[in-house]
Amino acid sequence: MITTEAGSVGIVETQHFTFAASPDELDLECGLKLGPVTLAYETYGKMNADKSNCILICHALTGDAHAAGFHTPDDPKPGWWDNMIGPGKAFDTSKYFIICSNMIGGCKGSTGPGSTNPDTGKPYALNFPMVTIPDMVNAQKALIDHLGIKQLMCVVGGSMGGMLVLQWAMTYPEMMRMAIPIATSARLSPQAIAFDAVGRQAIMVDPNWNEGNYYGGPVPSSGLSIARMVGHITYLSDKSMHSKFGRNLQDKVTPDYDFVTEFQVESYLNHQGDTFVKRFDANSYLYITKAMDYFDLSQPSGELRKELSRVKSAFLVVSFSSDWLFPSYMSKEIVSALRRNNVDVSYAEIQSDYGHDAFLLEVEALSRLIESFLEYADPMNGHNDDY
Amino acid sequence: MITTEAGSVGIVETQHFTFAASPDELDLECGLKLGPVTLAYETYGKMNADKSNCILICHALTGDAHAAGFHTPDDPKPGWWDNMIGPGKAFDTSKYFIICSNMIGGCKGSTGPGSTNPDTGKPYALNFPMVTIPDMVNAQKALIDHLGIKQLMCVVGGSMGGMLVLQWAMTYPEMMRMAIPIATSARLSPQAIAFDAVGRQAIMVDPNWNEGNYYGGPVPSSGLSIARMVGHITYLSDKSMHSKFGRNLQDKVTPDYDFVTEFQVESYLNHQGDTFVKRFDANSYLYITKAMDYFDLSQPSGELRKELSRVKSAFLVVSFSSDWLFPSYMSKEIVSALRRNNVDVSYAEIQSDYGHDAFLLEVEALSRLIESFLEYADPMNGHNDDY
Numbered sequence: 001m002i003t004t005e006a007g008s009v010g011i012v013e014t015q016h017f018t019f020a021a022s023p024d025e026l027d028l029e030c031g032l033k034l035g036p037v038t039l040a041y042e043t044y045g046k047m048n049a050d051k052s053n054c055i056l057i058c059h060a061l062t063g064d065a066h067a068a069g070f071h072t073p074d075d076p077k078p079g080w081w082d083n084m085i086g087p088g089k090a091f092d093t094s095k096y097f098i099i100c101s102n103m104i105g106g107c108k109g110s111t112g113p114g115s116t117n118p119d120t121g122k123p124y125a126l127n128f129p130m131v132t133i134p135d136m137v138n139a140q141k142a143l144i145d146h147l148g149i150k151q152l153m154c155v156v157g158g159s160m161g162g163m164l165v166l167q168w169a170m171t172y173p174e175m176m177r178m179a180i181p182i183a184t185s186a187r188l189s190p191q192a193i194a195f196d197a198v199g200r201q202a203i204m205v206d207p208n209w210n211e212g213n214y215y216g217g218p219v220p221s222s223g224l225s226i227a228r229m230v231g232h233i234t235y236l237s238d239k240s241m242h243s244k245f246g247r248n249l250q251d252k253v254t255p256d257y258d259f260v261t262e263f264q265v266e267s268y269l270n271h272q273g274d275t276f277v278k279r280f281d282a283n284s285y286l287y288i289t290k291a292m293d294y295f296d297l298s299q300p301s302g303e304l305r306k307e308l309s310r311v312k313s314a315f316l317v318v319s320f321s322s323d324w325l326f327p328s329y330m331s332k333e334i335v336s337a338l339r340r341n342n343v344d345v346s347y348a349e350i351q352s353d354y355g356h357d358a359f360l361l362e363v364e365a366l367s368r369l370i371e372s373f374l375e376y377a378d379p380m381n382g383h384n385d386d387y
Numbered sequence: 388m389i390t391t392e393a394g395s396v397g398i399v400e401t402q403h404f405t406f407a408a409s410p411d412e413l414d415l416e417c418g419l420k421l422g423p424v425t426l427a428y429e430t431y432g433k434m435n436a437d438k439s440n441c442i443l444i445c446h447a448l449t450g451d452a453h454a455a456g457f458h459t460p461d462d463p464k465p466g467w468w469d470n471m472i473g474p475g476k477a478f479d480t481s482k483y484f485i486i487c488s489n490m491i492g493g494c495k496g497s498t499g500p501g502s503t504n505p506d507t508g509k510p511y512a513l514n515f516p517m518v519t520i521p522d523m524v525n526a527q528k529a530l531i532d533h534l535g536i537k538q539l540m541c542v543v544g545g546s547m548g549g550m551l552v553l554q555w556a557m558t559y560p561e562m563m564r565m566a567i568p569i570a571t572s573a574r575l576s577p578q579a580i581a582f583d584a585v586g587r588q589a590i591m592v593d594p595n596w597n598e599g600n601y602y603g604g605p606v607p608s609s610g611l612s613i614a615r616m617v618g619h620i621t622y623l624s625d626k627s628m629h630s631k632f633g634r635n636l637q638d639k640v641t642p643d644y645d646f647v648t649e650f651q652v653e654s655y656l657n658h659q660g661d662t663f664v665k666r667f668d669a670n671s672y673l674y675i676t677k678a679m680d681y682f683d684l685s686q687p688s689g690e691l692r693k694e695l696s697r698v699k700s701a702f703l704v705v706s707f708s709s710d711w712l713f714p715s716y717m718s719k720e721i722v723s724a725l726r727r728n729n730v731d732v733s734y735a736e737i738q739s740d741y742g743h744d745a746f747l748l749e750v751e752a753l754s755r756l757i758e759s760f761l762e763y764a765d766p767m768n769g770h771n772d773d774y
Contacts, residue, residue, distance in 0.1 A: 030644035187634060188634075193653065241578050265578075270588075290646065324625075
């Protein structure tokens with residue numbers, strides 16, 4: 001509701017950029033081509049004259065381009081990282097030009113399995129080609145070119161967004177000066193692949209899924225809801241669940257001894273599942289989790305240090321102590337590989353009980369780190385070994 | 388296949404004990420009654436003259452009474468804890484009389500939702516009353532009485548079996564001299580409740596579930612399979628998944644870029660799900676997970692130490708370093724409460740990468756601990772403060 005509070009970017013609008021219309025389609029890692037390609041994005045703040053103040057924000061699995069501000073004066077909720085983006089905030093829109101780009105494969109205004117297949121005039125569904133993190137980054141590169149930006153000041157993102165940050169630094173080392181991968185990994189762990197596999201299985205056994213052809217009919221909401229419930233367990237920590245729900249029953253003290261939702265934690269998960277199916281496309285969930293599963297920066301050599309040797313940007317790597325989906329050892333693996341390549345890298349493990357969700361919640365600690373990194377570690381302002 | 392190897396109890400048979408026929412039904416915690424009640428059980432070794440060498444083994448969520456030996460000469464697999472039970476093994480059948488009892492609510496020969504409801508002549512399905520860990524223990528107590536045993540030498544079990552051990556020590560403190568709860572907790576954590584809730588949800592949205600009325604028709608195998616997949620992730624550790632599967636693809640080196648099972652870890656989980664549905668009843672999965680969710684020994688006072696004050700047996704509490712479903716802090720909570728009650732308690736955290744599954748796999752370390760505990764800590768042989 002509040003659109004004019006101090007620190008808000010105010011009313012914003014999602015924009016769309018379309019490129020790669022046939023025959024100049026986007027080459028994908030799987031060998032297929034995709035086109036036309038639309039990317040949804042938002043921008044906050046102003047580009048400076050030499051276009052040297054541009055920061056690209058990459059969102060997580062189910063995020064979108066709406067990272068800050070409000071879409072309408074009555075909008076009940078701001079963008080997903082609003083507490084980090086705005087005048088005077090970590091991503092200070094009075095200094096920086098912020099771009100938040102959606103990803104291909106998604107369902108938030110960018111080309112994905114729910115988009116119209118130009119060959120058939122119908123939704124792609126499972127005819128949508130498999131897209132990978134490198135493909136998503138290549139599509140974002142086209143958007144950055146379109147905006148006339150030769151070099152990004154920084155690419156930043158948490159969780160899957162952090163994978164895009166790492167991929168950006170690998171694929172386009174000259175196009176960015178700084179990188180902030182948060183709560184992420186250079187390769188998805190088998191445990192995380194396993195959770196993704198369960199979520200996909202739940203969607204694909206839902207009779208409404210119908211081999212992906214449910215557009216225009218009932219959607220596989222039971223399956224998608226279960227996938228989301230599993231996801232949410234991995235986003236919280238054992239400790240945060242203890243303090244948030246404990247073993248409390250929902251709206252009662254003694255149990256009813258039935259199979260209706262009873263513990264508060266069950267009610268929370270059910271609610272998360274129910275609301276998610278209204279805002280996310282099940283096929284996009286399949287495609288994007290698969291892209292995460294395939295992500296492995298240590299390939300093809302199998303040596304992360306070797307693969308990361310082409311990286312040029314200064315790095316701030318951040319992890320959270322209670323994050324068990326992307327535990328700190330995964331960030332340390334990145335840090336160690338970068339350091340052995342003599343990359344300028346700062347690493348911080350933020351003490352937090354919030355689990356993986358901490359990257360959205362530990363605003364104060366994260367803001368302090370990011371503000372000073374953006375201020376003092378920019379190679380354009382002279383390399384600072386002491387940072 | 389091998390039935391005569393050293394250390395095997397050989398060919399065994401599951402037995403059945405039926406009690407509580409109407410009107411003397413079993414009183415349940417939910418306020419309802421159950422009867423008649425059948426318990427499946429097996430025994431190994433010989434009861435001594437004064438019946439002082441009897442050990443009760445309680446199995447985990449999906450286990451059964453068949454803990455050791457083979458059912459037929461051609462049986463390809465022995466009982467689930469065969470490496471711990473037999474002549475010369477930790478539970479030495481040349482010294483001890485071992486009883487492994489199934490639980491009510493299950494589907495392995497004991498009364499559960501798939502049993503015939505005497506009021507209707509049809510399977511109970513969801514008319515089966517909710518049963519709790521205390522109810523399961525009360526049913527096992529009837530079996531121990533039936534066997535003419537006045538006092539058990541020891542009650543032992545891992546995971547949910549450990550919950551039964553704790554409940555036994557609380558409800559029947561005079562009826563047992565020793566207790567070995569392994570990889571368990573005095574109350575299920577909200578995180579574990581959350582995983583259970585996801586599994587139940589997956590079963591209950593499966594159209595074949597049909598409000599529980601699927602007996603005689605197609606079973607909710609998709610849902611039960613997903614529940615089992617989720618379960619298996621929690622039984623392994625991040626580290627054991629790394630060493631067992633890594634990020635390896637199944638039967639190939641380069642990905643196919645499709646939604647068919649691809650990573651080895653996915654294939655493993657699918658296999659676990661597929662085989663599980665052939666041996667377990669979905670409604671039993673609902674009832675037994677719910678019993679675990681309700682388990683909280685700290686109630687009604689909310690103080691675990693106070694509730695455990697009636698315990699009399701000597702304890703050996705065991706946890707495993709990489710078990711994140713029942714982490715060591717949960718065992719330490721039990722140990723601390725017992726010590727403050729001046730109970731004779733030994734505690735060991737076994738270093739293991741196997742996660743929760745370690746209670747079935749760390750045979751050597753577990754055997755050493757259990758052998759010496761059974762040998763030296765039995766209060767009947769004089770209390771040994773130095774143990």
